[in-house]
Amino acid sequence: MTTTRDRPGDGHRRTAERAAPAPSFTHLARLSDDTGLFEHARHAIVRREHGYCTDDVARGLLVTSREPEPSAQVLGLAECYLAFLTHAQDTLGAFHNRLGHDRRWADQPGLGDWWGRALWGLGTAAARHPAAWIRAEALVAFSLGAGRRSAAPHAMAFAGLGAAEVLRRHPGHAAAAALLDDAASAVGPAGPDPRWPWPQQRLSYASAALAEVVIAAGQLRGDASLIAAGLRMLTWLREVQMFNGRLSVVPAGGWRCDGPRPRHDQQPIEVAALADAFVTAAAVTGDPAWEIGLGQAVGWFLGDNDLGMVMWDPATGGGYDGLTTHGPNLNQGAESTLALISTLQHARRWS
Template sequence: MKSFGSLPLEHLDRMTDSTGLIQHGIYSLPRRESGYTTDDNARALRLCARLWNTQPNDRILSRVACYLSFIEHARCPVRGFHNFLSYQRDWLDATGTGDCQGQAVLALAEVVGSNLPEGFRALASELLENALPTLESLRSLRAQAYVIQAWAHLRRSDVPGIEPLEGIAKLAAERLVECFHRSQRPGWPWFESRMTYANAVLPHALFDAAQRWPEEEYLSVAETSFSFLDFATTSNLVFHPIGNRDWYSHGEEKSLYDQQPVEASTMASAALAAMTVLEDERYQAVFHRARDWFHGQNSLKTPLADIHSGGCFDGLHPTGPNRNQGAESTLAFLWTELHVDGVASINHTREVSNSTNR
């Protein structure tokens, strides 16, 4: 499994202006009328903050500044962060969605846990602290999963003073387990009565929580639910995500299309989280399948990613790809590629450990 020497960010830059990252694309160009979202700018911030740790240069820092400035501007006087900003720079929502709060906090945690300049980290820390009351009242399961992932990243980065966020993360993990038991049915070990979008973030969060609280049942629920998701999204050893046309409800047939890049990206991320907790080659195989989906190992045998520009088609329809290259899709591809070195690092560490123990 090879990674790029450096991630191709040409399309990301093309989709970004002085305000931030534009939400949708029209083919390989930005669709300005779609405006901006905090969701997408948070994803871009997270990616570039992570890249800064290995590629600290002025261009990366400029990208981080743009996306972090957008998040700061998205601060909502009522609660949390706004999400939808028009191209004319008017906020279109009174308060942001739950998932938007989770994505923003996940990106801010990435900045706080990085070695970016002190001013960048100070702003991110302030924004994160101000968001805590909003995080306590989140009801979206995925938003709560993002909060757990954010706290786990800060913990792995040895950031001090994260106890308030840890308390919120612990409650969120308990809610995920509670929802799992409440929704579980014979042949349906899942958190909800149907699978929808970004499904893998739910077991991913519990893999993270299990590292801190091994005495709880987080690991058991994470393994069980992730195995079920893997079974539901694998066909002939090819990743086949739940389509967003009708999703996948308990007792019904799963929707085969339209397949979204975010499903492959979150699946790859969850597999990597599982690999950090458990030595099981199954998770590496899941990672490969999810990543290969972008490169043509999918139900239509069609590559979705442009490995030269870094752009990514918006999904798979029954008749072929959606050839628009939007922000979410592009970042899903880039974030997945960023994980390739992480998988290699885990493998190397385990090889060294096994060699030492012989």
Template sequence: MKNIKDKLPNDAYLFRMTDDTGMFQHARNAVPDPSEGYTTDDNARALVMAVLLYEAAGKPAYLELAARYLRFLLYARNGAWFRNFMDYDRRFREKKGSPDCFGRCVGALGFTASRKSLPAGIRKTSEDLLVQALPGCGDLAFVRSRAYAVIGLHEWNGGPSREILGKLASGLRDAYERSSGAGWNWFEDQITYCNAVLPWAMLDAYEATEEKRYLTIGLESLDFLLDNTFADGIFRPVGCWGWLPKGKAPAEFDQQPVEACGTLLACLKAFELTKKDVYRERAGQCLGWYTGQNVRNVSLIDPDSGGCMDGILPEGLNRNEGAESLVCWMTASLAWLRFSGDE
């Protein structure tokens, strides 16, 4: 990669948000809030981010972060599933986390197990934990949880991953066939949260199986999402205060950082498969959303802490700097740097 170490995002806040347990869930402004504890969701996302940082810079500190986030997932496992919400005293609040949390864990573990740049011990631990979780994939009924799992299994490409991936992908295909039609190219009757993971999973499923219908669905749904989230070259993610129900206008706020990262990653996958410049352009505009190319023309990145603010509200910015926002900003930046360096 071309001078990528000189372009890495500021990592200071990452170390502030991480203690010897893992990454805190929330913050008050730029100060981690222990009263809100931790989530496996955030630590799974952080694992991917730490691996990307290590691959970009080779710093032992980043490898240590990856091991810490992976250790969190080890502790979160309960049978073939994962617990999610943990209090500051390291006690989980439930015995079984959400299906989306499970899917994100499979996604992170598959990615980590596949990275040849990592020491064998970390890769093997990731793979062992993933294998222990595989039976849980059969219980996934929601489209996003299936999508995260498809992406992770595609990355891993080990053991029975292809058979499980095929079943999950066919479920996503069926959901799309049921809901799409008459100008609505989507998997559900509304566009809600973490949307781009759905077309991204279909593109990965095509790459894994060479099933052309998956490619068609992936591109159709991604194009539909982009048509509904871009205007005048500005990314306008569907707001969480109302979403985008079929046949209605999208909610403008609250716009959240997770959508910019997910859409960037899906667009980079689409560009990889099609070489169409529109996907590269949209990915770059998603990254720009964080730094001021948005409806408020204001950067969400805190110049003092290096953290990312939690969203755009009608009255301005949500100035809390939580884990999801930070990890999405870092991951989007690192994915774009890797993509730019490989061109």
């Protein structure tokens, strides 16, 4: 974690008014080898002893598949990440999550959040990757996993977002349609209290994915009431994460409806999830207010946050791991770097 002594100087303080930089894959490549994507780094240097996790590799496949004209480097990363996920998947569609640097799995295949993220990454690759051979293999692995169901709403939301990607390219994919329907149902209805119109009593992490999958399901079903429900969720989520006109996202420890509103440590994953959901809402509604929300998410990385601190390192291309009470946590792990890349990809598309 960053200490007061480690705080960046005035050179790290910026406003978000400048143009967003292009997404860079330099640090993602630095964190990757021929097996997968390492989870952690100390500053910009990979920590191999912590190994790899399916969660991050799946997000890596997602962002590399979103590139319309990938370089040879980015194409190689996508191939590596896809191979990792197919190796992590068992014959029934579940996934291992943690692989040591010794190339041994540290867990049994399961249906946790990593299963959902794997299907999101695979579904995105199957729908969007420019290389036909990657799309074909990703669709095989997605179809195998799409027959399973998780008891965790977040896992189902992530999987449902992958299903939505598949359905936009393959509208007749029955397993994807069933998974998306079940994912929207798993999110559940909003609570009766207008002060907390959220399906759960606690906001944890990547909460916007729950609203996004409801919006996506409504769009692909042609269900206006479901779209409206998802938009209400996302509107409230955005409102409660604004402070003095800028994003101030729910921190890693979460926020219960009956508890005080904490402000640190804020995580890039929450900002990236909001950016994803804002882009989906903008595409569905055509309302420019959601594009403004995307600009606020980009701004959070560029310094328009509670402390006025830039949340990435232009010298390395890595995203900082969190916004603490003292400033950025200067470690540049996979999750934060992927969150940065994902948000900047949206900024490029909607600029």
